[in-house]
Amino acid sequence: MDFLDVHVDKDNRLYVDPSAIRYAAKAGEPWATSAYRALTDFFDEILRRLKNASRHRDGESMLTEFHEPRETRLGMSKFGYDGSGASREIGERIWAAIKDNPLCLIEVPILKRVEHLPMFVDDLSNDRVSDLTSRIIFDKLVAFTLDQATKHPSITLGEPMEFQVWDTAAGVWSTKTYALPDAGTAKQEPLLLVPKHVVFHSLRMSNRGYWSVPVLGAVQDSQTTIGGNGKPIAPSKESLKDRDDLKDNIRETNQQWTEREWIQRRTNLLERYEEFVDGKFTPLDDDEILNRLGL
Known part of the structure; x- marks a missing residue:
């Protein structure tokens, strides 16, 4: 069916x-x-x-x-x-x-x-x-x-x-x-x-998924430096999630960084997120549907 x-x-x-x-x-x-x-x-x-x-x-x-x-x-x-x-x-x-x-x-x-x-x-x-x-x-x-x-x-x-x-x-x-x-x-x-x-x-x-994947990824990239050994040093995603300026208004952060990345780098974060979502896409199977419907 x-x-x-x-x-x-x-x-x-x-x-x-x-x-x-x-x-x-x-x-x-x-x-x-x-x-x-x-x-x-x-x-x-x-x-x-x-x-x-x-x-x-x-x-x-x-x-x-x-x-x-x-x-x-x-x-x-x-x-x-x-x-x-x-x-x-x-x-x-x-x-x-x-x-x-x-x-x-x-x-x-x-x-x-x-x-x-x-x-x-x-x-x-x-x-x-x-x-x-x-x-x-x-x-x-x-x-x-x-x-x-x-x-x-x-x-x-x-x-x-x-x-x-x-x-x-x-x-x-x-x-x-x-x-x-x-x-x-x-x-x-x-x-x-x-x-x-x-x-x-x-x-x-979702707004939070978008924030936690491409948006915080862009913040991470922007704050990555090169250490004395020549290797990149990046803030962790977990530390970024605790920053008040990034977490207090997630949609505002989404807006600001989506604009910033497009203006400065011509990077479309929404397209990146679509690719991420599509890569993990799995339709619900019949058992999951029945469980959700309580049947």
Whole structure:
């Protein structure tokens, strides 16, 4: 079975990870390639609007007007799968963090993907990145769901309903009508199936992971000296992690050193981190998924 078999009436503590989609797309997987293109097109459009002051309101609306995709049943909340309805506030914080960010405004942006946001936006949880990712690729998930329904006749479709989708051609949030599987709950709610290989128990690209690997690595390199014996002397990563100026505000440190490395050395720390994450990438196996879902 290629899709995630979720609880339909409560939270499932797994998340759609945009890094997993990118990784599968790099491997040539057709569905992931289509989904990743949708993600990149979406953020490219945000960057275009960000660089045009007359379109700032339109750019912000891309991030504030998406609805949480409750149909996946993924994420974590205090009140079941229905989420907390915080999309507008989260979108406003994302826009505020990127609107004047030099990493977005340079000719070839460095901060240019949904998966990059947690490194530079405060309190951007796994839930919210998963929600935004799922909504951007909603129509790709619908195509996957309908394909699975064809392969598995036991999956029955409910009545057609309207769902929010991103219209790439028009550059707006719009609606489309789809008949999705019936979740089998008393309210006859729709269920959107998600490929197992694009979910994880957290985001692979995290603010602390970025800080501890490429950012502190850059600090380490900058403070390496040559000893009397001709050998390099570098501060340990552990000693750097204890420095107040580096640990008190991790996202600020991430911002400062990402800019510094690009300006001084033309080194893209985000690309380095992607390579590091990809080198350690392993999808969840079925046993791990069952354990996470409590099945």
